[in-house]
Amino acid sequence: MTDEANQVTDPFDLTGRIALITGGGRGLGRQMTEAFASHGADVVIASRKLDVLETAAAEIGDATGRQVTPIQCHVGHWEQTTALVDEVYERFGRIDILVNNAGMSPVYERLSEVSEALWDKVFDVNLKGPFRLATLVAERMKSAGRGSIINLSSTASVKPGAAEIPYGAAKAGINNLSVGLAKTFGPEVRVNTLMPGPFRTDISDAWDWEMIEREMKRLPMRRVGEPNEIVGAALLLASDAGSYITGSTIKVDGGMSEVVGGG
Numbered sequence: 148m149t150d151e152a153n154q155v156t157d158p159f160d161l162t163g164r165i166a167l168i169t170g171g172g173r174g175l176g177r178q179m180t181e182a183f184a185s186h187g188a189d190v191v192i193a194s195r196k197l198d199v200l201e202t203a204a205a206e207i208g209d210a211t212g213r214q215v216t217p218i219q220c221h222v223g224h225w226e227q228t229t230a231l232v233d234e235v236y237e238r239f240g241r242i243d244i245l246v247n248n249a250g251m252s253p254v255y256e257r258l259s260e261v262s263e264a265l266w267d268k269v270f271d272v273n274l275k276g277p278f279r280l281a282t283l284v285a286e287r288m289k290s291a292g293r294g295s296i297i298n299l300s301s302t303a304s305v306k307p308g309a310a311e312i313p314y315g316a317a318k319a320g321i322n323n324l325s326v327g328l329a330k331t332f333g334p335e336v337r338v339n340t341l342m343p344g345p346f347r348t349d350i351s352d353a354w355d356w357e358m359i360e361r362e363m364k365r366l367p368m369r370r371v372g373e374p375n376e377i378v379g380a381a382l383l384l385a386s387d388a389g390s391y392i393t394g395s396t397i398k399v400d401g402g403m404s405e406v407v408g409g410g
């Protein structure tokens with residue numbers, strides 16, 4: 148079979164698709180940006196730090212030959228998410244894949260000392276932003292007749308540990324949101340949750356590694372995930388390979404949520 152024929156029949160092929168990945172400049176988001184671009188998509192990456200996005204966009208664009216476009220956006224700010232979606236539609240005319248990946252889990256000393264500002268920020272970034280982006284994009288995807296939305300959740304959404312109670316609650320909202328949106332915007336738009344377990348990224352800098360090492364011994368995979376191990380499931384959900392998958396949660400957690408529980 149020629150390379151050309153292979154491309155046409157590959158269900159994971161994303162040639163000609165436009166993807167928007169929040170937090171696409173580093174961590175799991177960067178891995179998904181690289182994977183989607185390698186499979187033919189042009190990718191818009193959006194987060195707060197424009198310099199990080201610009202560097203990632205140049206590197207991934209050079210490596211893949213695809214267009215990778217950085218746009219600054221704080222996803223916790225309603226009006227910035229509206230502006231982001233408007234800008235992507237103005238520049239590209241459509242979005243085929245939205246990945247609500249940007250997220251954060253700040254540390255706190257005691258639960259009773261969690262401030263209102265911390266609580267609000269955790270919910271704004273992890274839940275409000277994804278809701279706003281998904282609903283703005285899903286309506287247009289439905290009119291266009293096609294779209295896939297992937298919302299990043301966490302093991303903490305089903306097995307929260309003491310260090311991540313507000314974060315786990317916001318991510319539980321993500322699980323719920325995906326199901327509701329899948330029902331609302333199907334059949335044209337598929338909406339799924341990707342539920343990572345422990346991955347070695349910047350987010351894991353704040354972890355109690357002594358506890359993590361102990362927990363890992365009980366994990367079926369006996370280790371944390373490397374960032375590139377998220378891309379198989381992400382490509383499945385983004386592409387036609389996942390054409391009958393919607394309202395689902397795919398766990399990429401080394402078995403953590405079934406066997407060990409959250410941090």
Ligand SMILES: NC(=O)c1ccc[n+]([C@@H]2O[C@H](COP(=O)([O-])OP(=O)(O)OC[C@H]3O[C@@H](n4cnc5c(N)ncnc54)[C@H](OP(=O)(O)O)[C@@H]3O)[C@@H](O)[C@H]2O)c1
Pocket residue numbers: 169170171172173174175176193194195196197199220221222223247248249250251272299300301302342343344345346347348349350351
């Ligand atoms: N790593 C894990 O073990 C793990 C486990 C479970 C779930 N997850 C989830 O997986 C997703 C990716 O995590 P990660 O480990 O790759 O995290 P990470 O390495 O800390 O990266 C977080 C990303 O989110 C962006 N971001 C943070 N706050 C933002 C805001 N207010 N507006 C826009 N972008 C923002 C960051 O970019 P800027 O700094 O430029 O804004 C960065 O690109 C998150 O939703 C996280 O909750 C991760």
